[in-house]
Amino acid sequence: MTTFLQENFSGFGYVVLGLGEMPTSAVTNFEVDWHQKYFAEQYHRVDPVFKFFADCRGRSGTRLVSEAEMETPLYEEAKLYGADSNFISVSAIGGSQMVLGGVNHDLDVTRASMIHKSCRAAHRSILLERVDQLSDLQIDFLEMCEEGLIDKQIACELGVSISAVAQRKKAICNKIGVSNFRAALSLYSVRKWSGIVPLV
Amino acid sequence: MMTNTFLVDLRDPSSRVDLYADCLRLRKEVFISQMGWNLYEASGCEYDQYDIPASIHLAATLNGVLVGCIRLLRTDSVHSGVTYMILDAHRGKIPNLPQGIMHEELVSESVWEASRLAISTLVPGEIRNQLLIGLVDAARRYVQEAGGVSMLGMMHPAFLRTFRRAGFNVRRFGPTAPQRDGPICVLRWDFVAETSERTISVLCSG
Structure with missing residues (x-):
């Protein structure tokens, strides 16, 4: 999974959440300082990534964040850390949801859609690996x-x-x-x- | 739904040799067309270095349609520089399969290997176990008739529970190893004379 993300994004972060669960940390290659600050300051409450996640209402979806949407204090600060995610993927499987934000400003809608499919497959793989933990x-x-x-x-x-x-x-x-x-x-x-x- | 299993032995014209190509076609469909495995294919069939005249195949049909197959090979088989699939994988000779998967190297005329198990998506989920157990029980009968006492197979560890529930004397014969499609381990079935034929046949009949 990490390889696939590194090939497509200069930076990324994702969380896998159960229904109603709130994120407290992410799997990410963003700088540790940014990761800590993001959750300590609860930036996810104003982040378009999680706004889109909420809008999906338990369904899968993907979108690219426009440049106009990125003209916010959060994005200005995120940019300093290379964490200005413009790609959002939300995958929903049986009540589990994976929310991913990635930085790749060269993406078009077609490519974004393909990456979203890969994110869905990656989410499924994460859940399949959990099957191996059953007693x-x-x-x-x-x-x-x-x-x-x-x-x-x-x-x-x-x-x-x-x-x-x-x-x-x-x-x-x-x-x-x-x-x-x-x-x-x-x-x-x-x-x-x-x-x-x-x-x- | 009516399931049946048939023996395919290329050295025995009285067996269902007519199903041989169908088994290879099913393997091609399942492993190459649907799972995308990088295996050798010719004339719409999948076959490898272990498909030799000494290999035995068991074919399962559902309402007359071939929907499952499994291949048997004695573990003392040696030909053209290969032995049997699990041992060759254990020795690191098969790309894409984990090595070091057996507790010990086993070569015996009384131990067989089961490999290339393929089941069609046409088989409904609720009878998949039944079909699988039918195939493995047919393998047990063949192995015992041939004087064998044990069989090895490489599968997801969850099947240990499936076969135990079905009455088989089965155990792990190596560590669980990760591979592309999930973890696998070598299972060993021991077919002692008093193997609970009744229990297994009841389960096979659904």
Whole structure:
């Protein structure tokens, strides 16, 4: 992921957030001083990157920030650190959202759209890697779900209540960072069957 | 939905040799056309240095359509400078596959390797496990009939749970290693005589 971003941006920063979650730090190659100041001063509250994120309302989207929009004190300061991001990508998968700001003032809309697709794929990869952190019991649970067992059948097989099944689904969602269990199950299947079945 | 598995043995005309090219075409479709792997392809088929007359193939059909296949090779196979895929990968001889993936090098006439497992997207998610288990159980039957006792395969670690739930005696036979499509590890199935045939057959029948 970092390589792909370094190839396209002189500077970038991204966060992966759950629904309603606020950013406190970012994965970035911007200067440490800027990164610390950005979150200490809560610049994300006025940053067009996060304004666009809010406007997306849980959906994916991309846009380029115009030069006129960059005529603000925030951008003036960001420019000193090479952090005047003009590219914004918001990716939404099952309640997980990745917000990325990147600096590349040569981008046109077509190229930006292509990079946005790559950002979506990168977001998916981040979530797929989290599947590998699931416990054996959580994998057993997902196996039953993948085979189409309904909650009542799973509860019966595990000897637990229906509400315990719901709790286990929530725990799996939390670990992967999504809010939608169908998305968690889909990510699990994609990860598990990769190299055998070409699931998209 | 009706699933079946068939043996494809190029040395045995009574087996379903007519499905051989279909298996290679399915592999080409899955690995090259859809996953974009950089593998050798000719005449619409994918094949490699391990597709030799001694290789056994198992084909799975769903409602009469070929939707899955797997290849078996004895681990004491040596030909044209190659052994079997997992051992060659372990020794660092296969680009794009991790090395050092086995607890120990295993070469035995009673241990087989399963590789090139491919399943079509035509198979609905809820019966994918059933089809896979059908293929691996058909492999178990073949290996046992041939005097074998164990089988190795390289898969995502989650399959350890899938096969245990299905009644197989399976364990890791090496560390989990990262690769492009996610982590993989070598699994080892041990087919002891008292392998729970009943349990597995019940699961295979859905």
